[in-house]
Amino acid sequence: MNDINRETARQFELLAPEDVAHGGYLFKRVAALYDDETDTVRFDYVGRHQPGANFRDKVCVAVSYQGISDTYTIVIQAWDGKTEETTVLHSGEGHHSEDFMEVARWLF
Numbered sequence: 646m647n648d649i650n651r652e653t654a655r656q657f658e659l660l661a662p663e664d665v666a667h668g669g670y671l672f673k674r675v676a677a678l679y680d681d682e683t684d685t686v687r688f689d690y691v692g693r694h695q696p697g698a699n700f701r702d703k704v705c706v707a708v709s710y711q712g713i714s715d716t717y718t719i720v721i722q723a724w725d726g727k728t729e730e731t732t733v734l735h736s737g738e739g740h741h742s743e744d745f746m747e748v749a750r751w752l753f
Contacts, residue, residue: 647681649710653717653742654679654686657708660745665690665704667723667734667752672704684710698727704734706748716740721751 646654654677663674672690679686690704703724708717721735735751 646679647684649684649712650679650681650686653684653708653710656742657686657688657706657745660742661688661706661748662746665749665752667692667704668702670702672702684712693726695725695727700726700729702726704752708745711738714739717742717744719744719748719751721748723752 661674665672670693672692674688674690676689677686678689686708688706688708690706692702692704694701703726705722705724707720707722709720710717716738717740718738719735719740720733723732723734724730725732
């Protein structure tokens, strides 16, 4: 993990909620995956296991640092464990670390 991803993860874990709600269900943050080539950290939240589904529902928050502008690009996706379809819930550029607190609000 490079220094940029280490700092991104530290700020996200400090400011973003550990639990988020989406679609009436609670999702808990369980993992972070690091991509040093693109300065991106992906935070995974897992939720319910639908009847008949092979996987649990998941919300993914991908945070990419943009060094030129000293900002973040944040993409939030929901993944349905039954249909295995992905839906983009939020995608935006020009965010600052303070915006990590808004993750829960963007899920609606």
